[in-house]
Amino acid sequence: MATVTFDKATRIYPGGDKPAVDGxxxxxxxxxxxxxxxxxxxxxxxxxxxxxxxxxVNSGAIRIxxxxxxxxxxxxxxxxxxxxxxxxxxxxxxxDNMGFxxxxxxxxxxxxxxxxxxxxxxxxxxxxxxxxxxxxxxxxRQRVAMGRAIVREPQVFLMDEPLxxxxxxxxxxxxxxxxxxxxxxxxxxxxxxxxxxxxMTMGDRVAVLKDGLLQQVDSPRNxxxxxxxxxxxxxxxxxxxxxxxxxxxxxxxxxxxSVVSVARDAVQAAADKGxxxxxxxxxxxxxxxxxxxxGTLSKDAPAGLAVTVNVVEELGADGYVYGSAEVSGEHxxxxxxxxxxxIPEKGSVLHxxxxxxxxxxxxxxxxxxxxx
Numbered sequence: 001m002a003t004v005t006f007d008k009a010t011r012i013y014p015g016g017d018k019p020a021v022d023g024x025x026x027x028x029x030x031x032x033x034x035x036x037x038x039x040x041x042x043x044x045x046x047x048x049x050x051x052x053x054x055x056x057v058n059s060g061a062i063r064i065x066x067x068x069x070x071x072x073x074x075x076x077x078x079x080x081x082x083x084x085x086x087x088x089x090x091x092x093x094x095x096d097n098m099g100f101x102x103x104x105x106x107x108x109x110x111x112x113x114x115x116x117x118x119x120x121x122x123x124x125x126x127x128x129x130x131x132x133x134x135x136x137x138x139x140x141r142q143r144v145a146m147g148r149a150i151v152r153e154p155q156v157f158l159m160d161e162p163l164x165x166x167x168x169x170x171x172x173x174x175x176x177x178x179x180x181x182x183x184x185x186x187x188x189x190x191x192x193x194x195x196x197x198x199x200m201t202m203g204d205r206v207a208v209l210k211d212g213l214l215q216q217v218d219s220p221r222n223x224x225x226x227x228x229x230x231x232x233x234x235x236x237x238x239x240x241x242x243x244x245x246x247x248x249x250x251x252x253x254x255x256x257x258s259v260v261s262v263a264r265d266a267v268q269a270a271a272d273k274g275x276x277x278x279x280x281x282x283x284x285x286x287x288x289x290x291x292x293x294x295g296t297l298s299k300d301a302p303a304g305l306a307v308t309v310n311v312v313e314e315l316g317a318d319g320y321v322y323g324s325a326e327v328s329g330e331h332x333x334x335x336x337x338x339x340x341x342x343i344p345e346k347g348s349v350l351h352x353x354x355x356x357x358x359x360x361x362x363x364x365x366x367x368x369x370x371x372x
Contacts, residue, residue, distance in 0.1 A: 002065035002078075002155040002188055004028040004051065009060040009070075011046050020046045022212040023060065031186045033179065034217075035203035037196055038235070043212040044192045045160055051190060052158050053077055064155060080149035081158040084165060086141040088133040095120075095129040098147040112151075119147040122181065139170045146178070150185065157182070157189040163198065175202055197238050200224070208232050226360075230367035233281045233360060239320060239335040241281045244327050245364055253280055253361075256305030256325070258353050266361040266370035273365055277328075281360035284320060284337040290351040304353040307334055309344050319343045321350065 006024040013020055021043040028034045036044040049055040051062055053074035061070045069077045088097050098119060099112040120126045123143045133141055142162060149157055162178070163171045179202045182189050193199055199206045200220040207217040208231075216228040227233035233241045246253045248270060252261040262280065270278045290304045307323040321336040321344060336352055344350055361371040 003030050003063075004034075004156055004188055004190060005061075005063040006047065006051070007061040007063065009047070009050055009062055010058050011043075011050055011055055012058050019043075019058075019212050021050065021209075024209075024214055026207055026214065026217055028188055028190060029204075031188055033182050033189045033191065033202065033204045035191045035193060035199040035206045036209060037193055037199040037206055038209035038215075040194060041211075042209040044194075044209050046212075047209070048158055048160055048190060048192045051156075052079060052081055078155045079158055080152045080154040080156075081160065082142075082145050082149050082162045084161040086133070086145045086165075088141060088144060090133055093130055093132060094125060094136070094144050094147075097133065097144055098151055101148065101152055115151040115153075116147070119150040122150065122184070123147050123177075138166050139174055142166065142174060143177075146181070155188065157187050157191075159189065159191040161193055162191075163193070164195075171198075178202065196236055200236065206236075208235060210235075226369070226372075227281070228369055230279060230281075230362050233362065233369075237283060239284050241283050241360070242334050243279055243281050243362075244332055244334075245277050245279050245330075247277050247328060248275070253278060255280070255353065256303075256327075256351070258304050260354055260359065261356065262359050262361050263371045265372075269370045270361075270363055273363055275364050277364050278370065279362040279364050279367075280354070281362060282354045282358065284335045286355045286358035287336045287352040288355050289336070289338065289342075290353060304351040305334075307336065307350045307352055309346055309348050309350060312343055312346060314340070314343055316340055323350065 006026045008023045008025055009021060010019050010023055011021040024047055036047055038044050046055055050057050053072060057070050061068055063069065064077060095116050099116045102112045120129055123146060125143055125147060128136060128140060163174055166174060175198055203220060205217055206220055206223055208215045210231050216223060216232050223236050227236060230243060234243055246255055248267055249259055252259050305325050307325045309321055309323045311322040313320040317340050319338050319340055321338055323334050325332050325334055363370055
């Protein structure tokens with residue numbers, strides 16, 4: 001197995017005025033599952049293709065283990081790639097598809113059969129080895145594509161949105177299979193997706209890109225708890241974090257009719273930049289709903305921020321309230337998670353305050369994180 005290193009790797013497409021990938025620096029540990037995630041056009045697939053040798057590296061370097069592979073052709077990099085479309089040969093059986101790369105490499109038939117049968121057993125494909133791809137479901141075809149990668153026993157797996165052609169239920173099932181398979185095989189894996197839920201549930205670490213620039217690379221838990229900037233805060237989490245620009249005041253920040261205590265050093269850092277406001281981030285599950293004396297939801301509680309309920313998503317165990325509020329004279333949409341037995345009516349008004357210690361503070365001017 002091997003580590004993978006992006007050392008200030010940059011890719012500028014011909015005719016482009018700015019890099020598609022700009023000085024990417026990431027080290028992927030031996031046997032690690034790293035997920036590259038970001039919106040369309042952020043450079044994640046380009047980064048993967050640079051590692052695969054399918055895109056030139058204009059500056060910087062890429063290493064697999066101790067080898068500099070920056071200018072090596074794909075066949076000499078000891079990698080196996082799984083694409084979004086399965087790219088199976090329709091006239092070949094599953095077994096022939098899985099063993100084709102080994103056949104081309106001159107591996108003897110007995111060894112090919114052995115490796116194909118081992119991979120098929122791991123992937124629950126043994127009974128389908130004699131079938132053609134057209135007789136398989138989408139999920140089975142994707143497993144065949146995975147098997148084709150596994151039999152090559154590469155140093156690194158590269159996966160470019162391999163689940164995007166599957167329906168929602170199968171996608172959830174297959175992502176669990178891929179994650180457990182990777183841990184079982186222990187092969188270093190770089191996985192590209194635009195789906196942040198996929199990224200958070202599969203990766204040992206997640207790297208978030210935007211406009212070709214690496215925003216943050218961290219474990220899923222740390223990225224959720226301590227996003228490095230406003231972009232990561234708004235991108236990671238489903239539903240997304242609420243981001244509200246609020247004025248700085250004595251003792252914290254003004255949040256509706258309440259003063260919410262936030263880290264003093266965060267407020268001081270904002271003041272040092274000359275900012276009079278900060279952007280406070282609150283996850284949907286980190287709001288307290290202010291209730292009246294009877295314990296019922298109150299429509300006229302003075303504390304907190306008044307949120308008018310527009311839409312409610314009931315999910316059984318809990319629900320999400322999509323509402324709107326006036327913050328510093330501006331209309332702001334908010335999402336609040338509530339208990340499944342406390343679903344408010346559409347059109348009602350909730351008063352909410354962030355839970356103590358669960359706020360994220362960002363500089364309004366630069367977007368960088370200020371709170372610990």
